[in-house]
Amino acid sequence: MTKQQANWSPYDNNGGSCVAIAGADYCVIAADTRMSTGYNILTREYSKICKLADKCVMASSGFQADVKALQKNLAARHLIYQHQHNKQMSCPAMAQLLSNTLYYKRFFPYYSFNVLGGLDNEGKGCVFTYDAVGSYEKVGYSSQGSGSTLITPFLDNQLKSPSPLLLPVQDAVTPLVEAEAIDLVKTVFASASERDIYTGDKVEIVVVNAAGIRREYMELRKD
Amino acid sequence: MASKQPENSLLGPEADSQRTLYPYVTGTSVVALKYKDGILMAADMGGSYGSTLRYKSVERMKPIGKHSLLGASGEISDFQEILHYLDELILYDNMWDDGNSLGPKEVHNYLTRVMYNRRNKFNPLWNSLVLGGVKNGQKYLGTVSMIGVNFEDNHVATGFGNHLARPILRQEWHENLSFEDGVRLLEKCMRVLLYRDRSAINKLQIAKITEEGMTISQPYSLKTYWEFSAFANPAQGAVGSW
Numbered sequence: 099m100t101k102q103q104a105n106w107s108p109y110d111n112n113g114g115s116c117v118a119i120a121g122a123d124y125c126v127i128a129a130d131t132r133m134s135t136g137y138n139i140l141t142r143e144y145s146k147i148c149k150l151a152d153k154c155v156m157a158s159s160g161f162q163a164d165v166k167a168l169q170k171n172l173a174a175r176h177l178i179y180q181h182q183h184n185k186q187m188s189c190p191a192m193a194q195l196l197s198n199t200l201y202y203k204r205f206f207p208y209y210s211f212n213v214l215g216g217l218d219n220e221g222k223g224c225v226f227t228y229d230a231v232g233s234y235e236k237v238g239y240s241s242q243g244s245g246s247t248l249i250t251p252f253l254d255n256q257l258k259s260p261s262p263l264l265l266p267v268q269d270a271v272t273p274l275v276e277a278e279a280i281d282l283v284k285t286v287f288a289s290a291s292e293r294d295i296y297t298g299d300k301v302e303i304v305v306v307n308a309a310g311i312r313r314e315y316m317e318l319r320k321d
Numbered sequence: 322m323a324s325k326q327p328e329n330s331l332l333g334p335e336a337d338s339q340r341t342l343y344p345y346v347t348g349t350s351v352v353a354l355k356y357k358d359g360i361l362m363a364a365d366m367g368g369s370y371g372s373t374l375r376y377k378s379v380e381r382m383k384p385i386g387k388h389s390l391l392g393a394s395g396e397i398s399d400f401q402e403i404l405h406y407l408d409e410l411i412l413y414d415n416m417w418d419d420g421n422s423l424g425p426k427e428v429h430n431y432l433t434r435v436m437y438n439r440r441n442k443f444n445p446l447w448n449s450l451v452l453g454g455v456k457n458g459q460k461y462l463g464t465v466s467m468i469g470v471n472f473e474d475n476h477v478a479t480g481f482g483n484h485l486a487r488p489i490l491r492q493e494w495h496e497n498l499s500f501e502d503g504v505r506l507l508e509k510c511m512r513v514l515l516y517r518d519r520s521a522i523n524k525l526q527i528a529k530i531t532e533e534g535m536t537i538s539q540p541y542s543l544k545t546y547w548e549f550s551a552f553a554n555p556a557q558g559a560v561g562s563w
Contacts, residue, residue: 105342106445109468110466110470112470135470138487143474163440163469166471167437
């Protein structure tokens with residue numbers, strides 16, 4: 099008699115896309131608000147964006163339960179950090195913490211595809227991009243999630259990021275102004291919604307700059 | 322050679338028989354929506370044992386504390402286990418005797434953590450839960466699945482309800498539904514489920530929770546119409562061998 103196999107999976111993909119773009123003195127982080135499972139839409143108004151620290155915002159897509167657990171984990175760790183150091187965590191510090199947290203579950207991963215965006219200690223925009231097990235890199239812009247294959251090539255074309263192999267090392271942050279970057283994000287989500295069934299409903303755009311954090315929304319296709 | 326694991330661990334081959342592989346006695350869809358004064362929730366009273374309709378008076382909606390209402394689909398015994406956990410939660414909450422009481426948001430969060438933790442141990446509670454309630458004038462309606470996926474919305478459903486009821490609710494739900502309109506909308510959803518979900522039975526309850534409290538209706542049946550011409554001769558337009 100063969101051993102019974104479990105007929106359920108501990109994972110699910112709740113879909114959605116995330117984007118982040120770093121500027122000279124701002125960072126734009128955006129994600130759609132659709133949560134799906136299989137061919138169903140569960141809800142049209144779910145936020146995938148989480149503010150981890152004053153100048154550090156994370157957008158994650160993938161398996162919502164894991165994303166939620168990861169966000170709570172990081173928020174709790176940040177609170178402890180604040181108690182111990184009497185200051186907010188910087189974005190690069192949070193970036194390392196996220197990587198370590200993900201790798202901690204290397205053998206039962208958080209099915210969470212993250213982009214971390216914010217301002218570094220000098221007030222310059224920074225974006226960090228991750229895979230599900232914590233491998234990360236500082237970049238000028240990034241996209242993750244179900245629409246990333248549609249979005250990334252377009253961002254590559256529009257943001258003309260210099261090769262990291264060039265010397266002298268060139269700045270990855272975009273020369274675009276904040277308003278232009280937001281416009282680009284809107285365009286990119288509108289395009290992704292056309293062809294990716296898991297992206298749509300609304301895009302939530304969060305902008306981090308010296309003045310603080312602000313949020314805006316744009317409607318997307320509901321189909 | 323005896324295993325050196327403690328009896329209650331989930332490691333080792335003997336433990337596999339203790340992990341949930343599939344459900345036995347199950348309840349079908351729960352549908353719920355927000356209306357003007359609070360939350361309305363509907364569920365039928367069936368407990369199926371595979372394809373047998375074994376139990377016909379299962380209450381799949383229960384009040385939790387003063388402010389919440391929990392509806393469950395899936396394995397009935399796991400639902401009873403969850404009620405047991407919640408009894409303890411509410412008891413401790415009451416024993417603080419500090420004038421504060423757990424609201425629907427808190428109970429939903431607790432349930433999400435319980436479901437997610439069981440999923441992490443590869444021993445899930447095989448339920449999809451709907452948690453609704455009102456506290457301090459704030460209406461709340463959320464859901465959590467057996468692997469811990471959770472969200473809140475103006476209307477939610479489990480199982481087949483997602484396929485058949487949600488589209489109706491998306492079309493016809495609006496803010497500040499009256500009680501009568503809310504019930505009519507829920508009954509419309511439950512009727513479609515009755516026609517099209519083979520595990521649904523025609524004996525349902527509708528529960529209402531408002532700031533004042535929770536009431537659950539006596540079991541009743543929906544009027545159905547089976548004389549649609551499509552039902553009368555279903556093979557009419559489909560000549561073939563099957």
